Amino acid sequence: MQTKPLAHFSNKLNYLFARYDVSSFIFIRMSQHTFRPVASLRGKSVEKAAQFNRTDIDDLCNLATEMKSFVESGGVIDALRGKVMTPLFFENSSRTYSSFCGAMLKLGGGVVSLNLETSSIAKGETLSDTIRTMTSYSDVLVLRHPQQEALETAVKASPVPVMNGGNGTGEHPTQGLLDILTIRTELGTVDGLVVALVGDLKNGRTVHSLSKLLVNNFDIAELILVAPDVVQMPQEVLDAFQKPVKITRAAALSEDLVRRVDVLYTTRLQKERFSSAEDANALALFDTVKADLRINADTLKWAKEKMIVMHPLPRVDELCTSVDDDPRAAYFRQMRFGLFMRMAILFSVFSA
Amino acid sequence: MQTKPLAHFSNKLNYLFARYDVSSFIFIRMSQHTFRPVASLRGKSVEKAAQFNRTDIDDLCNLATEMKSFVESGGVIDALRGKVMTPLFFENSSRTYSSFCGAMLKLGGGVVSLNLETSSIAKGETLSDTIRTMTSYSDVLVLRHPQQEALETAVKASPVPVMNGGNGTGEHPTQGLLDILTIRTELGTVDGLVVALVGDLKNGRTVHSLSKLLVNNFDIAELILVAPDVVQMPQEVLDAFQKPVKITRAAALSEDLVRRVDVLYTTRLQKERFSSAEDANALALFDTVKADLRINADTLKWAKEKMIVMHPLPRVDELCTSVDDDPRAAYFRQMRFGLFMRMAILFSVFSA
Amino acid sequence: MQTKPLAHFSNKLNYLFARYDVSSFIFIRMSQHTFRPVASLRGKSVEKAAQFNRTDIDDLCNLATEMKSFVESGGVIDALRGKVMTPLFFENSSRTYSSFCGAMLKLGGGVVSLNLETSSIAKGETLSDTIRTMTSYSDVLVLRHPQQEALETAVKASPVPVMNGGNGTGEHPTQGLLDILTIRTELGTVDGLVVALVGDLKNGRTVHSLSKLLVNNFDIAELILVAPDVVQMPQEVLDAFQKPVKITRAAALSEDLVRRVDVLYTTRLQKERFSSAEDANALALFDTVKADLRINADTLKWAKEKMIVMHPLPRVDELCTSVDDDPRAAYFRQMRFGLFMRMAILFSVFSA
Known part of the structure; x- marks a missing residue:
């Protein structure tokens, strides 16, 4: 097992592959594995099926499969440390909500759990303003909305990627x-x-x-x-x-x-x-x-x-x-x- | 900058006890301390008093005491990095909920904050299906439920440990x-x-x-x-x-x-x-x-x-x-x- | 117990500035930057405008500006690892709530997302008791309350700092x-x-x-x-x-x-x-x-x-x-x- 980058810890491009744990009983294995992201998704919103071609789908499936096997054998992928996701769910959901949250947390990122019912969205704010607000504090949004058009409004207003978690009778x-x-x-x-x-x-x-x-x-x-x-x-x-x-x-x-x-x-x-x-x-x-x-x-x-x-x-x-x-x-x-x-x-x- | 330890990072069994901080003003002390888990709890659900014997109780008390003194002197125990807990509270609670969440977060784990009232559980899903759903995305559940029998149903349906956070008039x-x-x-x-x-x-x-x-x-x-x-x-x-x-x-x-x-x-x-x-x-x-x-x-x-x-x-x-x-x-x-x-x-x- | 690396890590003052990543594609840059906290805020509640003098304000603005530029160029500030914040919002809010949560998460801390409506606060607990409860499990509170006097009650009852997130018609x-x-x-x-x-x-x-x-x-x-x-x-x-x-x-x-x-x-x-x-x-x-x-x-x-x-x-x-x-x-x-x-x-x- 090679940990070459370590020698370069003190230089300016010291990208370190770290493995560490905090006791002799619980071992945390940090990824020394190289996961290859699907490049066409970089910085992009996920809006609809049509944006994916066969290569994207194959690459995503391969990446997901690799992550599954890595995580299920005890690996920790801490790639999204310092990144924040906000799920904006204007409609009932437990699966999409929880699995997006679980995914973000398992990647080391954080989740803002906003209760839409007790938020100022009740004060009659427009969706655009809400999106602009939440993207001031977070690096990615997940939107579930009963209206199909809401997704487009959100993507337009947002400076960060928006994950479509279901838009009306539109797409998922x-x-x-x-x-x-x-x-x-x-x-x-x-x-x-x-x-x-x-x-x-x-x-x-x-x-x-x-x-x-x-x-x-x-x-x-x-x-x-x-x-x-x-x-x-x-x-x-x-x-x-x-x-x-x-x-x-x-x-x-x-x-x-x-x-x-x-x-x-x-x-x-x-x-x-x-x-x-x-x-x-x-x-x-x-x-x-x-x-x-x-x-x-x-x-x-x-x-x-x-x-x-x-x-x-x-x-x-x-x-x-x-x-x-x-x-x-x-x-x-x-x-x-x-x-x-x-x-x-x-x-x-x-x-x- | 101190980079002395790095040369030793590439050892194949490099379960590393890391101490680090991110500024010269805020110091994060990672555990160099060895915490000894209570082995009989490994991978187990916590259902009722009867599953604990005197040794378990003494060991848990000793571990908790050690963790208290470690944390209160500024230590950080980052043992559950990459692990996800989902509290499923079908009944009012703030103490049990917040202290389980605080405990998981202080151990470096993540928490999925599901609002049961706005989740698809409202769509009439059975408890078994809800449990199977949540355990697809998380590594441990905490269940609080007004009905005593709910715990057994949950433990049966769950492939991951379930913490009983109070089941009706049963146990806590x-x-x-x-x-x-x-x-x-x-x-x-x-x-x-x-x-x-x-x-x-x-x-x-x-x-x-x-x-x-x-x-x-x-x-x-x-x-x-x-x-x-x-x-x-x-x-x-x-x-x-x-x-x-x-x-x-x-x-x-x-x-x-x-x-x-x-x-x-x-x-x-x-x-x-x-x-x-x-x-x-x-x-x-x-x-x-x-x-x-x-x-x-x-x-x-x-x-x-x-x-x-x-x-x-x-x-x-x-x-x-x-x-x-x-x-x-x-x-x-x-x-x-x-x-x-x-x-x-x-x-x-x-x-x- | 494998502690080989420890010999080199256990220097009492080895506050290490760590930079690491988990793949060759996603780079996490940990702060090598020294952020200088505003010393007068150390361990203090933030209650009202009058507690800040010009130096505090200038220092806070400089620190915030530095953090902004560091984070926006991809840096991760992981300073509050192991620390837990609980927002107690007795009043509608999305901005204050989400930005405090985002801030805590971006600093590496955790957030307990308590839904006040489904918590035992509904059981008629006094604010003092609620504050004492939440501070048993967390290291900082954020309080938003419709009554101006609530802040003083909370600060008095709390052994940890309380951030005033708006107290009635009082302050913010x-x-x-x-x-x-x-x-x-x-x-x-x-x-x-x-x-x-x-x-x-x-x-x-x-x-x-x-x-x-x-x-x-x-x-x-x-x-x-x-x-x-x-x-x-x-x-x-x-x-x-x-x-x-x-x-x-x-x-x-x-x-x-x-x-x-x-x-x-x-x-x-x-x-x-x-x-x-x-x-x-x-x-x-x-x-x-x-x-x-x-x-x-x-x-x-x-x-x-x-x-x-x-x-x-x-x-x-x-x-x-x-x-x-x-x-x-x-x-x-x-x-x-x-x-x-x-x-x-x-x-x-x-x-x-």
């Missing part, structure tokens, strides 16, 4: 990236797979980002969109596909369909989305739809031995706990991949 | 441990003491954990349970005592009783606990009981010169501020011991 | 200091300037602290108080001026006035302040007043080329966004100065 690009990482790691590849997206494809920003990433950067064999018409995939998402892809639509999960899929990606169905739909019969359809799309242990009896079930979570009853112990249930591991994908992203955004 | 083991540390430090020993527990002994999980720790691991001279029948110590706590101990019951604080005690441990009386009690006259009793159990400066006139008054706090009016300046009032110091006991616990849980 | 000293830093940096000096304070001067604690700092420590040419009588500067603030100063009062922003000012410092007007005023016609006046005091792009047509517009923010409509792109609009830069002033203060408070 870091979720899309962690989904790709999950598929790649669990099944060894993304190319050639049959992917079924199930549930509310209209309002689910997760499946918007994921489907764009999948179609535009990989050669998937087939994309199956399983949803009733009222919440089918919006045309503007399909229009964003830059390559031909075999698309199949279905209203329910059938045996035939389940037999074919490599990735069964389901999302939450929300009653309120049905009632606000244009179709007057939509609400009445809700219970039927729920039954048609539900995944349980029986559903998996039809499925291949090597396939995975994914869900961005939280789930209600569209995904039964009877599936949890099946090795094909990848949704808990999927969350864990989220931590490392977000570490890879933050690390790259801050790279010099 | 870290509080019990800090109470032991307080008694030991303030009075030099626990063995041979007369300990009075005062107040709501039925619902107070603090006194459940403490009395089990006291009786099963120490030779106390007498345990006095001062409470009206309606909120007396539950039989299942008494059944958990594994050694004979002299137990006395009293309904009020008398001069005779106060003269004898070495430790006068009082807890909060809550009106709502009385109204929901089975005894129909309970609520009417509340005001009488309050007067019978109240501790003020006059109460202490009867007490020994060397004894202590303890309270897990917050207090309402069962413990008068007239006692605050008495040197026997140990309850503010007791909170401080909580910080160091939780540091000792977290340090041990993470030891390799 | 760190805001006053960052305002001085802004003026000094933007205009090169504070002495000799014409300063106009505009808006609710009665209830605005910001302008109370700032005007005292300005008059008592600098030789400003003129202080113009622009406000209707109902919210004019309180007599006790004027009584606190220890030097003669030319004071002019105005009820509206006139061309003549704007032409003369070097600093146009405006604050939020709140309708509710008018309705609770003694003057029965106050509320009716509100709309007139708002128009009289509003600053927009047209207002600045009259102003000098070298002057600045300041605002503690958040703003409502007393300061139009049409001013934002004018180089004289200093209010966004003012927030950024707040981060570094609070870093300078915290660094000095913890200096040994």
Whole structure:
């Protein structure tokens, strides 16, 4: 093991690789490992799926995988010491919030935990002013906002990178990236797979980002969109596909369909989305739809031995706990991949 | 500039004890001290008093004491760098929450501050799913929950250690441990003491954990349970005592009783606990009981010169501020011991 | 136990200036720079403007400026490792809260994010008890409270320094200091300037602290108080001026006035302040007043080329966004100065 830079500690460019601990019982291993950031992310906001090409995605997945193995074998990556992240969550979230926080903390950075409800944002400040405020004190923002346009406003007002943590029914690009990482790691590849997206494809920003990433950067064999018409995939998402892809639509999960899929990606169905739909019969359809799309242990009896079930979570009853112990249930591991994908992203955004 | 140590930095087993600072005015002393973790806690959840034996308790107290003196003389223990703790508090708390956070931060770790009210837990997620989510991003959880059974659910679902920060009327083991540390430090020993527990002994999980720790691991001279029948110590706590101990019951604080005690441990009386009690006259009793159990400066006139008054706090009016300046009032110091006991616990849980 | 490196590290005075990084791509530069804390702040609470003399202010401004340039060129100041700050905010705030948190984190310290609404403070604990609790677990507090007297209570109960983050209509000293830093940096000096304070001067604690700092420590040419009588500067603030100063009062922003000012410092007007005023016609006046005091792009047509517009923010409509792109609009830069002033203060408070 080489620690060459040490000899140069006292000169002006003394970039030191430090390993140290504080007792003889607890050892902290500082990275002597060289992590390679994804250069195209340097200083950039993460706004949408379209900003990533295949090389970016592969590099992010490799970096996240390396970080996972390094951290899980006890390594400490202290790269973002002195950097501060502020999550601005104008909408309920626990997964995106906690995994961004965990990622920043595991990289040695700090997090400002602002409670939006007790902040002066209640005093009627504009989003632009709030963004300018928070970026005066922090080096990166994570924004989750119920309105799609909020992201653009924030990016425009911010002198520092903004991570899109979900903008209305728009996008959720870091979720899309962690989904790709999950598929790649669990099944060894993304190319050639049959992917079924199930549930509310209209309002689910997760499946918007994921489907764009999948179609535009990989050669998937087939994309199956399983949803009733009222919440089918919006045309503007399909229009964003830059390559031909075999698309199949279905209203329910059938045996035939389940037999074919490599990735069964389901999302939450929300009653309120049905009632606000244009179709007057939509609400009445809700219970039927729920039954048609539900995944349980029986559903998996039809499925291949090597396939995975994914869900961005939280789930209600569209995904039964009877599936949890099946090795094909990848949704808990999927969350864990989220931590490392977000570490890879933050690390790259801050790279010099 | 001093760079002498650097030549020795490249040793392959360079677990380095580092002392450094960042200016000539503010000195950060990194631990050159060897802290010895309590090995039986390594990787374990902290669930209940019964998991600790006398050796564990002594070792934890010694470790906490050492850490206190090290930190208070300006030392920095940076042992948990890169580790992340998530407190999941489903119930009001400021002491347990803040002292666990303070302990983790003082050990160099990070804390994810999740606001449960604005998180997706509001979307109806099960506790198991929430636990699996949070443990995807963090290395240890602290759980406070109004329901006793929640702890077991959490421990079962969690791949990482769970610290019980109070489960309903069940236990509050870290509080019990800090109470032991307080008694030991303030009075030099626990063995041979007369300990009075005062107040709501039925619902107070603090006194459940403490009395089990006291009786099963120490030779106390007498345990006095001062409470009206309606909120007396539950039989299942008494059944958990594994050694004979002299137990006395009293309904009020008398001069005779106060003269004898070495430790006068009082807890909060809550009106709502009385109204929901089975005894129909309970609520009417509340005001009488309050007067019978109240501790003020006059109460202490009867007490020994060397004894202590303890309270897990917050207090309402069962413990008068007239006692605050008495040197026997140990309850503010007791909170401080909580910080160091939780540091000792977290340090041990993470030891390799 | 491996302690080989220690022999060389254990020199009693080996305060080492460490520079290190964790990869060859992300470089963390630890301070080799010597920052000089403001000695008079060592271990002290920051309560009010009157505790600072000209030397303190100059030293704080110099320190903050140095830190700003160090941090903005990529330096990491890791001086407060192992120190813990708890912000206790009993009132809405995002700026003061976030900038104190950002400052602490950028100095390497930790922050306990307590949600006051879900804490046991809701159980009716006294402020003194809350302060004693929080200071058991932390090394510095930041208090924002709607009542002016709360600060004194907190300082009395606290064994650690308390930073006043705004006490009712009392003071906001760190805001006053960052305002001085802004003026000094933007205009090169504070002495000799014409300063106009505009808006609710009665209830605005910001302008109370700032005007005292300005008059008592600098030789400003003129202080113009622009406000209707109902919210004019309180007599006790004027009584606190220890030097003669030319004071002019105005009820509206006139061309003549704007032409003369070097600093146009405006604050939020709140309708509710008018309705609770003694003057029965106050509320009716509100709309007139708002128009009289509003600053927009047209207002600045009259102003000098070298002057600045300041605002503690958040703003409502007393300061139009049409001013934002004018180089004289200093209010966004003012927030950024707040981060570094609070870093300078915290660094000095913890200096040994």
